Amino acid sequence: MPDERERPDAEPGRATLKEVARLAGVSRSTTSRVLNDHPSVRPDVRARVQRVMDEVGYVPDGVARSLRGGRSGIIGLVIPQPPATVFGDAYFAALVGAVVATSQGDGCTVATVLVDEPDGDRGTRAIGASERDGDLVERLATGGLLDGVVVTASVMGDPLAADLRRAGLHVVVVGEPGDRSIPSVDVDNHGGGRAAVEHLVHGGRRRLVVVGGPRTNASARSRRAGAREAAAAVGATVVADVAASDFSVDSGRRAMADLVAASDDVDFDGVVAGSDAIAFGAMKVLHDRGVAVPDQVGVVGFDDLAPARLADPRLTTVRQPIEQVGRRAVERLLDAVGGNPAATREVLEVELVSRGSTP
Amino acid sequence: MPDERERPDAEPGRATLKEVARLAGVSRSTTSRVLNDHPSVRPDVRARVQRVMDEVGYVPDGVARSLRGGRSGIIGLVIPQPPATVFGDAYFAALVGAVVATSQGDGCTVATVLVDEPDGDRGTRAIGASERDGDLVERLATGGLLDGVVVTASVMGDPLAADLRRAGLHVVVVGEPGDRSIPSVDVDNHGGGRAAVEHLVHGGRRRLVVVGGPRTNASARSRRAGAREAAAAVGATVVADVAASDFSVDSGRRAMADLVAASDDVDFDGVVAGSDAIAFGAMKVLHDRGVAVPDQVGVVGFDDLAPARLADPRLTTVRQPIEQVGRRAVERLLDAVGGNPAATREVLEVELVSRGSTP
DNA sequence: GTGAAAGCGCTAACAT
């Protein structure tokens, strides 16, 4: 029997509380108290237990703790978009970054969940090996692994957030929730659309086209509505109002290409785009057509992501505080998880950033 | 007593297996068997139990299952970079996207973990409310919530991956692991650097500058090494060899600005950049200086992310299969978790994509 | 201040 201890430190990280208790010569209860900084432990005992913990490299089992305590320390970030959309999209990159960073600062982990088919048969997409009819929502949601979820809005009327809520989860929506009783964090899309038009008109433009995001998207809808209202208010004309199929450069390019293909020459002097990317796509088409930006046509984007500052000309755009949105969403979710729900809608301000693509 | 059942369906999603068993008039074991599609359950009983499950909206508690089974169905994606770096970086966006998508296809969830301070005092960054000295690694790793982790390489010699492995976790590194015994998935950075130079030389360029990524980064180092070797082999001259502080547009801009500020005029005709973004930054400086790309100077990037196809001129670059990298990393991690570890290094091919920024 | 015991929700021998 060469060694005092039974199994020195064969399995790092696999030491159990029970084991620590035995090694320290105390009960599991006491060990647990030490672990949780419970006051009623004699200092010397506490020290001894601590030392053993350090020696064996004890780390409490998170799963067991969750089972007991009800909280896992994991929140979900649910993005109802096909992977391809999320991949290259700088908006999502920024949002995910903000959510992850904030969560981490607040001591919890983020599980990112992409949900295909925002509109339809989400249920058919089996996710595990299990044969249970396996609605993705239920599986992830009520599995209990998640303390709550931040859901990004996508298609209007998507019942996802409401479903998750009904499943008993804490939910905060980023964007417009179908159901106004669901807490949400959004930006002032309507005001942003308005600001874009006002800026163009202020620069002397009167014949505008709107190349907005998808008509099924609530944010796109608000931006568009804001733009149209502002145009009407100041007496500018909306020559055309088209929708890109998503928020990408490519869809923006296609939308603008279709538009200018229709008429012989460009009969507008301003473009209000549904996103920076759409604006880039549109500008590309204009550029290829030999239309000068901003001299002939002014272009305003929406987002103010990094490329806006790099494009040539640099893009005038409506800045939305994505990081702040992500942060607030997490903060509010964590409040709710902690027992302080606030079923309110929070709308953050946007800001027009004037650069080179407008006069 | 108006209702037969005790509490109809007051708490959706909170029904327990025990409850289902009671309602269906069977034992918990049988219920569990139904849940796991165990063959030995009489069809009628199975049907009855299923029905009760549906009625009460039963969803098994993931935490409890994990506690029992050992697997949580969650893998971590550990990125040792400050949030700010990860935010706008299209490379990470693509990688995260690929990892999430693959994982989801394989029935598990991805928890994204950003670790600040890739090099140093990671331990000082407390992550939870707990007072335990809380090394981030240990907390997340051995918490048991994670079945394994994909770790992205960053600073050379970072012990993170090795630490996690030692903590008993399954680990797959994306990039170069410090320790070659750790399974990894990488791309042929060296070959990519070589290809870039060969392409430039093939186009008649002989005086090259390398604007690589940080010298502390293994991928950047390999790309640089490949470029230098190729230059030496074909008799081209590396006029300058500078390192951007990271892989961003801005650091590329700064690096090139410093370079051209030094000499009066541009005495090179080719640039090998450490990333697409660095290439863009460099091109911006050249453009502002009135240097024509590709006529006077050819530029080759590395990554082939979306912007490469949109820039003007479109960027010639070394395409790395990021999605495939992410996918393979997850696949191999899941293999390991499932009991089929393979301590190998897998290197995927890159491909030079010739566009407008080179002659 | 400390320990004994019960139990979170689930699964897996081991009976029957």
Place this chain on the structure above:
DNA sequence: ATGTTAGCGCTTTCAC
């Protein structure tokens, strides 16, 4: 084919 029993690792009354 089904039920009984014993835990997974932890926390938490409740006694002492």
